[in-house]
Amino acid sequence: MAFVIKVNGNSHSVDVDGDTPLLWVLRDVLGMTGTKFGCGAALCGACTVHVDGVATRSCVTPIDSVGSSEITTIEAIGATAAGAKIQKAWLDLEVVQCGYCQSGQIMSASALLASNSHPTDADIDEAMSGNICRCGTYLRIRDAIKQAAQSSGQGG
Ligand code: FES
Numbered sequence: 001m002a003f004v005i006k007v008n009g010n011s012h013s014v015d016v017d018g019d020t021p022l023l024w025v026l027r028d029v030l031g032m033t034g035t036k037f038g039c040g041a042a043l044c045g046a047c048t049v050h051v052d053g054v055a056t057r058s059c060v061t062p063i064d065s066v067g068s069s070e071i072t073t074i075e076a077i078g079a080t081a082a083g084a085k086i087q088k089a090w091l092d093l094e095v096v097q098c099g100y101c102q103s104g105q106i107m108s109a110s111a112l113l114a115s116n117s118h119p120t121d122a123d124i125d126e127a128m129s130g131n132i133c134r135c136g137t138y139l140r141i142r143d144a145i146k147q148a149a150q151s152s153g154q155g156g
């Protein structure tokens with residue numbers, strides 16, 4: 001079945017079953033491999049993208065539920081104000097270790113910062129609690145989100 005989805009500002013027509021997870025459409029059909037597969041069951045956060053600005057687990061999001069929503073992936077998050085601040089802070093604080101979880105971490109952090117320009121520790125913990133990191137980068141992630149929030153005073 002054909003679906004037209006909007007990804008990073010571009011429309012794409014894809015011919016897949018309606019229950020195909022958005023993750024596999026992004027990776028296998030559109031070749032956008034920045035979004036990672038971890039658990040396939042909404043438990044790890046590796047597959048996080050934004051659907052109309054909301055951090056969403058693409059592994060459990062069937063393509064027929066997406067409709068005309070705006071999907072944003074790690075490939076384009078740096079073009080948003082919040083995403084650019086998050087990515088800069090990630091680099092400044094050298095957050096990444098193996099990197100596997102980090103696309104999802106950055107997408108969750110960017111959604112948080114876009115909706116809350118001065119998140120508290122509790123806000124950060126709540127927003128990031130579904131993103132698992134086997135390398136244990138949690139403290140640097142929290143510090144980087146705080147730095148990104150301080151970098152403008154406006155959020156965005
Ligand atoms: S792969 Fe989607 S939450 Fe783990």
Ligand code: FES
Nearest residue numbers: 098099133134135
């Ligand atoms: S940086 Fe390795 S799993 Fe998070």
